[in-house]
Amino acid sequence: MKSKQFVPSLLLTGLIIMLVTSPTRSEEIPSIRVYKNTTSGEADASSSQSTHLITKRETVEPIRQIRLVSQIEHPAQSARMLVQSPTPPNIPASEVVQVTSVKANPTAKGLEIILQTTKGEQLQLVNRTAGSNFIIDIPNAQLRLASGEAFTFRSEKPIAGVTQITVTNFDANTIRVTVIGEGSVPTVELFDSPNEGLIFSVAGAASSAQQQPQTQTTPEQQKPGNQAQPTQPSASGDQPIELVVTGEQDEYSVPNATTATKTDTPLRDIPQSIQVIPQQVIKDQQITRITDAARNVSGVSLQGGYGANTDNYVIRGFKQYNSLRNGFQAGDNYIDPNSVERVEVLKGPASVLYGQFEPGGVVNYVTKQPLATPYYASEFTVGSYSDYKSSIDISGPLTPDQKLLYRLNASYENFGSFIDFVHGQYFSISPVLSYKISDNTNLTLEYEHTAQNRTFYDGLLSIPQSFQVPISRFLGEPSADKFNVDSNAFYLTLDHTFSENLRLRTAFSAYFTTSDNNNVVRPDSLEANGQTVSRTLAGGAGSNQTFDLQNELISKFKTGSINHQLLLGLELGWQNVFYDYLRTAAPGINLFNPVYGAPLPTSFVDTAQQTESYTDTISIYLQDQVTLLSNLKLLVGGRYDFVSYNDRGTDLNDNGALAYRNNFYDEAFSPRVGLVYQPIKPISLYASYSESFVPNNTLSASQVALKPSRGTQYEAGIKTELFDGKLSATLAAYNISKTNVATTDPNPNNKDYSIAAGEVKSQGIEFDISGRILPGWNVIASFAHNDTYVSKDNNLPVGDRLVAVPRNTASFWTSYEIQSGSFKGLGFGGGLFFVGDVEANLPNNGVVLPSYVRTDASIFYKKENWRVGLNIKNLFDTTYYYSQGSYLRPGDPLSVLATISVQF
Numbered sequence: 014m015k016s017k018q019f020v021p022s023l024l025l026t027g028l029i030i031m032l033v034t035s036p037t038r039s040e041e042i043p044s045i046r047v048y049k050n051t052t053s054g055e056a057d058a059s060s061s062q063s064t065h066l067i068t069k070r071e072t073v074e075p076i077r078q079i080r081l082v083s084q085i086e087h088p089a090q091s092a093r094m095l096v097q098s099p100t101p102p103n104i105p106a107s108e109v110v111q112v113t114s115v116k117a118n119p120t121a122k123g124l125e126i127i128l129q130t131t132k133g134e135q136l137q138l139v140n141r142t143a144g145s146n147f148i149i150d151i152p153n154a155q156l157r158l159a160s161g162e163a164f165t166f167r168s169e170k171p172i173a174g175v176t177q178i179t180v181t182n183f184d185a186n187t188i189r190v191t192v193i194g195e196g197s198v199p200t201v202e203l204f205d206s207p208n209e210g211l212i213f214s215v216a217g218a219a220s221s222a223q224q225q226p227q228t229q230t231t232p233e234q235q236k237p238g239n240q241a242q243p244t245q246p247s248a249s250g251d252q253p254i255e256l257v258v259t260g261e262q263d264e265y266s267v268p269n270a271t272t273a274t275k276t277d278t279p280l281r282d283i284p285q286s287i288q289v290i291p292q293q294v295i296k297d298q299q300i301t302r303i304t305d306a307a308r309n310v311s312g313v314s315l316q317g318g319y320g321a322n323t324d325n326y327v328i329r330g331f332k333q334y335n336s337l338r339n340g341f342q343a344g345d346n347y348i349d350p351n352s353v354e355r356v357e358v359l360k361g362p363a364s365v366l367y368g369q370f371e372p373g374g375v376v377n378y379v380t381k382q383p384l385a386t387p388y389y390a391s392e393f394t395v396g397s398y399s400d401y402k403s404s405i406d407i408s409g410p411l412t413p414d415q416k417l418l419y420r421l422n423a424s425y426e427n428f429g430s431f432i433d434f435v436h437g438q439y440f441s442i443s444p445v446l447s448y449k450i451s452d453n454t455n456l457t458l459e460y461e462h463t464a465q466n467r468t469f470y471d472g473l474l475s476i477p478q479s480f481q482v483p484i485s486r487f488l489g490e491p492s493a494d495k496f497n498v499d500s501n502a503f504y505l506t507l508d509h510t511f512s513e514n515l516r517l518r519t520a521f522s523a524y525f526t527t528s529d530n531n532n533v534v535r536p537d538s539l540e541a542n543g544q545t546v547s548r549t550l551a552g553g554a555g556s557n558q559t560f561d562l563q564n565e566l567i568s569k570f571k572t573g574s575i576n577h578q579l580l581l582g583l584e585l586g587w588q589n590v591f592y593d594y595l596r597t598a599a600p601g602i603n604l605f606n607p608v609y610g611a612p613l614p615t616s617f618v619d620t621a622q623q624t625e626s627y628t629d630t631i632s633i634y635l636q637d638q639v640t641l642l643s644n645l646k647l648l649v650g651g652r653y654d655f656v657s658y659n660d661r662g663t664d665l666n667d668n669g670a671l672a673y674r675n676n677f678y679d680e681a682f683s684p685r686v687g688l689v690y691q692p693i694k695p696i697s698l699y700a701s702y703s704e705s706f707v708p709n710n711t712l713s714a715s716q717v718a719l720k721p722s723r724g725t726q727y728e729a730g731i732k733t734e735l736f737d738g739k740l741s742a743t744l745a746a747y748n749i750s751k752t753n754v755a756t757t758d759p760n761p762n763n764k765d766y767s768i769a770a771g772e773v774k775s776q777g778i779e780f781d782i783s784g785r786i787l788p789g790w791n792v793i794a795s796f797a798h799n800d801t802y803v804s805k806d807n808n809l810p811v812g813d814r815l816v817a818v819p820r821n822t823a824s825f826w827t828s829y830e831i832q833s834g835s836f837k838g839l840g841f842g843g844g845l846f847f848v849g850d851v852e853a854n855l856p857n858n859g860v861v862l863p864s865y866v867r868t869d870a871s872i873f874y875k876k877e878n879w880r881v882g883l884n885i886k887n888l889f890d891t892t893y894y895y896s897q898g899s900y901l902r903p904g905d906p907l908s909v910l911a912t913i914s915v916q917f
Contacts, residue, residue, distance in 0.1 A: 108513070110135050110154040112188060112210065113385070115166035115180050123172045123216045126180065126190070130154070130210040138203070145194040147201050149213075154188045155268070156180065158384075162291060162354070163268055167788070169833075175199055175215060184694060184738050185268050185279035264293035265791040266741055266784035272357040272377040274638060274648070275340065275366055275580060276567060281732050282638075282646050284687025284699040286360040286745040288781050294793055295350055297828050297842050297871065299394070299884035299910045301402065301426070303350045307376065308846050309824050310358045311779035311795035316817045317897030318345055320496050320530065321435075321470040329360060329749060330775035330801030330818045331373030331724075338378045339459075339504065341522040341561055342367070342586075346500055347463050349441035351392075351404040352422040354381045360779070361726045361747060362705035364683035365652050368584070368632055372705040372724025372749050373775070380459070383418035383447045384408040390916035397908035399429035399436075406916075416449040430468075431484065431906055434491040437467025453511070459504040469496040469533040472900035474546065475853040475860050476539050478604060484892060484903035488536040488546055488602055491609055495531040500524070514569040519562075526557040528592075534599050534613065536900075545601040550614050553593025561586045576640040580650070586630035594662075596620040617665075622672055626660035644691040648701075651684040658710050677718045681706040697732040709755045714763035722753045722769070740784030740792075749775040750804075759807040772805035773815060789830040789840070796823045803855075813857045817896035819849035819864070828871070842871035853896050862901070865893035878917045884910045 114129040130136070140149045156164050166180040176193045183189035192199045192215055200216040267289040269277050280287060290306040300306050304324040307313040316325045316332060323345040326333045336343050356378055363375040387409035394402045404424035411417040423442040430436060443461045450456055473479035473486060506520040532552035540547055565582040597619045600611035636650030656679045662672040687701030705724035712718060730745035754771030757764060777799035785791050801818045803809045814820075826844030831837055846867045853860040868889050873882035890907040 111157045126213040128211040133210045142198050147192040147199050149190040151188040156182050265793050267291050270357050272359045281697045284689050284701040288358045290356040303348045306356045309793050311781050311797035317895045317902035327817050328373035331371040333371050336376045348378050351424040352380050352443040353378050355379050362703040364705040365650050365685040368654050383420040392914035394912045396910040402426035418447045420445040433485050433487040435468040435470050440464045454509045457506040461502045463500050465498045469494040472902040490534040494533040498528045500526040516567045518565045522561045524559040528555045546604050547601045548599040550597050550599040552595040555592030557590050559588045578638040580636040582634045584632040588628040591625045594622045621665035622662045624662045629657045631655045646689040648687045653682050677710050679708045679721050681721050695734045700729040711755050711767045714766040719769040724751045742782040744780050746778045756807045774804045775801040789832045792827040794825040814852045816855045819851045821849040823847040838875040840873045844869045862894045880914045882912045
């Protein structure tokens with residue numbers, strides 16, 4: 014079907030689906046009994062008296078005396094009475110209410126715990142007792158900061174008679190409030206405040222002793238003077254109640270992600286491996302280059318990027334040149350870690366939602382968003398090789414009604430290097446504005462500017478002799494190798510909720526990059542004498558302009574007892590890339606005894622071309638997340654892409670004459686289907702099938718454009734949650750085939766053309782685990798075995814391993830912070846990162862990068878709002894290398910980073 018026919022047909026189909034399946038509530042909220050306290054003793058809807066909830070025991074006793082809300086010290090003016098509801102059915106993740114903060118305040122009676130949310134009236138409650146514990150489950154809510162991170166609340170011995178109060182995410186849909194009494198079940202009352210959320214009033218030992226006789230005896234039997242009086246906080250000498258409260262984040266475990274489905278979905282419900290590196294891991298490991306975060310993920314290794322300006326990922330054996338920023342393609346450009354909230358790594362094909370991606374997977378950088386409460390943070394780092402970096406992160410409301418929020422991240426880094434003559438500086442600033450137009454509409458505007466000015470550095474050649482020279486060896490020219498890159502990105506997102514079952518998201522991005530490599534000298538090959546490296550003078554400017562518009566309609570509905578969450582998307586993209594390709598021979602340099610300062614050519618006599626390309630993309634995609642049963646979930650979707658690519662080159666040495674022109678057009682359908690079965694709540698068994706595509710953009714000898722390269726993956730695995738969801742693990746096995754790989758035409762007369770005959774395969778097994786073992790003790794670890802090889806080709810030997818793909822990788826990082834006592838706030842961390850040997854060239858020619866283990870360590874101390882830390886990277890000064898095409902990139906030797914930060 015042609016694109017002109019297909020797009021209207023698919024749009025019409027999507028609209029029909031939306032009209033037929035008119036939004037209805039996905040689940041019915043159980044009924045809630047209401048008791049009103051009136052002066053006449055009758056339930057009167059017109060009564061001005063407040064109502065409130067009493068949940069004191071598993072079985073609610075007849076109420077003989079109800080206190081007014083005004084007797085509890087909190088700012089709410091009114092509340093309504095709720096009592097224990099029946100156990101609710103399984104709640105879809107889409108209806109889960111966000112509790113953004115938990116606060117503790119002393120009262121005359123004891124303590125109140127406030128669960129802050131704007132949707133308190135939607136919360137469902139189930140309470141019970143177990144021994145001396147009073148437990149309340151809220152099975153349609155999650156503790157999530159405004160930034161999206163999960164957290165927990167814990168208060169140790171807050172008041173007399175109570176040993177501990179915890180508020181935690183029990184699972185992906187449930188908040189559990191646990192009040193542990195000292196020898197007896199505590200007295201707990203619950204109030205619903207429209208301004209604050211849910212308020213739990215916990216009575217202290219004195220208050221409980223006072224209240225118990227009131228429900229057992231008459232006033233006449235009470236003797237004045239025998240009642241214990243609660244301590245009143247005042248300035249007249251009475252001591253206020255002392256609270257020992259810690260609000261701690263589930264630092265290494267993130268329960269939900271958006272990259273796999275474009276909706277906020279629990280990881281355990283996704284039939285594909287996806288790992289999340291939260292901000293706390295980035296901080297603990299003092300990651301100064303965001304790509305280093307991927308060391309913690311199985312099946313992911315790093316490969317050096319162009320001129321050491323960027324890094325690329327190798328995921329499940331396939332090099333990925335493109336990454337995402339909040340779901341938009343961001344190329345391999347520099348991303349400042351200071352602006353990143355978390356890194357999400359989706360394993361396997363991502364074309365079903367994002368289009369042109371290699372089948373190994375994709376990395377999505379989720380950036381920091383504005384907060385509703387004021388937040389100010391600053392950090393300064395000094396490290397080895399003259400590395401200095403400072404950053405700020407500030408956020409909060411700009412208006413009293415908190416409708417207009419802002420966030421500003423900015424950083425500056427000036428660095429040297431262990432590589433001779435390599436140095437540079439980075440600057441980044443990322444402001445974000447969020448405006449709540451109405452209760453149902455939100456507008457977000459983001460801008461990010463980055464500027465880089467650094468030495469251009471290729472590395473060493475992929476030859477055996479490179480292992481014989483110091484890793485500091487520089488093969489360019491110090492006077493010439495300057496590389497400048499400026500980028501500006503704009504993002505505008507409009508999110509509108511028509512009803513609780515129908516939502517529209519429209520997002521636009523505009524990305525502009527300019528670069529100038531200022532005539533750099535690049536090493537080419539080793540000459541016949543075995544010592545001299547031939548070099549090329551390369552130069553020219555470049556630019557990239559990318560525009561992307563995403564429109565997504567999300568609908569929740571039911572067909573009988575089956576719940577659906579339907580995503581219908583339309584994406585339009587346009588990209589223009591322009592650069593000068595200037596090359597000419599330059600004087601060589603001795604690999605073992607380099608002498609710099611050779612005179613360089615003043616013109617480019619070998620190659621002087623100006624190239625320009627245009628890419629237009631239209632994509633439509635449809636996805637359905639189906640809850641067949643509470644423990645059986647189906648994910649099915651597909652995307653159709655229409656890609657038009659045009660490029661041309663002109664010869665600058667021939668007065669701009671046309672050197673070449675190419676036009677390509679591709680259509681591709683990328684499906685995905687997956688099933689998740691949860692035999693018990695903490696276990697998810699899953700299996701999935703998915704495809705990917707990447708245009709070849711090349712011609713055969715008969716001048717026919719090659720069809721896109723296609724990837725096909727089969728994956729199965731198991732996901733589990735331990736310690737009440739605080740620790741999560743994933744075990745996955747996969748098999749990927751990539752076909753239609755463009756290879757050189759075997760006909761000697763057609764060596765300048767290609768045929769789509771190549772094929773590569775990747776198969777392996779991966780294991781990831783992350784989360785909290787005990788309070789203060791966090792861990793993140795991984796292991797992967799991968800076998801990636803050429804399975805079919807005209808020129809490459811079948812069975813050869815792909816470049817930069819280790820057969821085995823593993824990582825382990827753990828940190829512990831002392832929770833109490835004189836050394837409270839002191840913490841330690843340490844990790845091991847193992848990468849197996851990799852082939853440096855294809856065809857494999859015997860140049861193998863040896864396996865290595867890198868050891869990192871850290872020590873830090875936190876006191877109130879201050880933190881100081883010392884991170885040691887490559888503790889044992891291990892020598893190791895990355896592979897980058899025809900180059901080798903030495904890894905950093907032993908280095909130290911000292912950091913001081915403050916937030917308030």
